[in-house]
Amino acid sequence: MTIDKVVGSAEEAVADIPSGASIAVGGFGLCGIPMVMIDALLAAGPDGLDIVSNNCGVDDWGLGVLLAAKRIRKMTSSYVGENKEFERQYLSGELELELTPQGTLAEKLRAGGSGIAGFFTQTGVGTQVAEGGLPRRYNTDGSIAVASAPKQVQPFAVRGVEKEFVLEEAISTDFSLVHAKLADRHGNLVFDKSARNFSPLAAMAGRLCIAEVEQIVEAGELDADAVHLPGVFVDRIVVVGTDVEKRIERRTVSSTATKEA
Template sequence: MQRTFLQPVHGAPHPKGLSTSMNKTMASATHAVADIPAGATLAVGGFGLSGVPDTLIQALHEQGADDLEVVSNNCGVDGRGLGILLASGRISRVTGSYVGENKEFARQYLSGELEVELVPQGTPAERLRSGGTGIPAFYTPAGVGTQVATGGLPWRYAPDGTIALASPPKETRDFDGRTHVLEHAITTDYALVRAWRGDHHGNLVFHRAAANFNPLAAMAGRITVAEVEDLVEPGELAAGHVQVPGIFVQRVVQLSPAQAADKPIEKRTVRSR
């Protein structure tokens, strides 16, 4: 059965655009994630360590919700980003493109503790964007001729190393003589993103490569929470610079100067002098 994260945990309708107040600023990250329940689905922005909503992730870790199903390009690294939730056993399923440098991610997946749906990198990006724009599914050539389309990719291993759960085959269709595979849109209960600038209405601007998956995750979440490095008054952001309109964002958290400046580098390479 294809899992597409199309239903909220409690069956509530999609709240985009239905905020009762234009001022969406929350007192703290703790308040912003307080109602995220066990079993929630989350879209999380970031790529590697760039643009990761670390403060919100840390607040969620302290809040204690578990059995979380996460959609993100990767799952952080050991001790950073989503890797914090992963190491404490809070994540039960990941949809992403890259295991990366996270040894604990690889260990949990191969030992059967974690369900993982690995997909070509552009596919989750478009699945999130489609979810945010109301497109239920789309065809793409990415994955045709592989187990992405034919099924059989290990989603979960058994403790003995055999495949306990495999991906199902997907519908394919030819367009102009080329085969495409059907991919379903993703919407999630919540989305956690990080923005460079934002205002009290939830309009967001991202800095260069830190945009990555953040705008797409923000669109896909039924309740989107944004941590913002520089929070400004409504009207201060030029309309043409806004990358995510406030209609997609329900909660805004202003970062402290120390939190805003905390931007680690995943790998630093220098040459010998």
């Protein structure tokens, strides 16, 4: 039986995402973000969203457009330093933040997509990540309204040396949104170099995954060894073409070539 997961438009793909949904979103900075899906979600209008993503884009691009429209209730992220509106909303008590170490966030998403309830890691032991007290939401007067709770810490012997590890729970979400370079109609995805970043993990964590892709091929045309994410994790595909806008988050090179002395 042929399973064709391609849908007609981004609007159709996100039409059933309701207010209050939890969504894992691929990307790292502005690299590999599903911007077409984000714009479609902005137009669709759901609010009170719980977003899990490495960061929240910038003020006018990426997840930053949803944030500016007051559509996001909570962010679970590892880096939040490129968005002034994010800072304002967080410090004023309008936005809840679950700040998570980057590698831990990646593993929490992978675990959620793999049916693993949790795992122990050394990352965060001896800090507020494990001991609790990280501000998750502020009051308008700057006092802490909600703080992170303490987590279970347990010793394990690793290579004959006993060390402490903190228990981290897996993340699974209602939906996930990712951007890929290439897909077949069964949903097998190929990402473009560093644009792969968190995307396979975010895709796995969503109970319903929507992938925007630049190119589509027929089933059987992809080399199985080239597939980065099997189609079993992908439910819907939207073809967005190769000319989608891809912004650079922070340009770090000169606009003109340096002349040799």
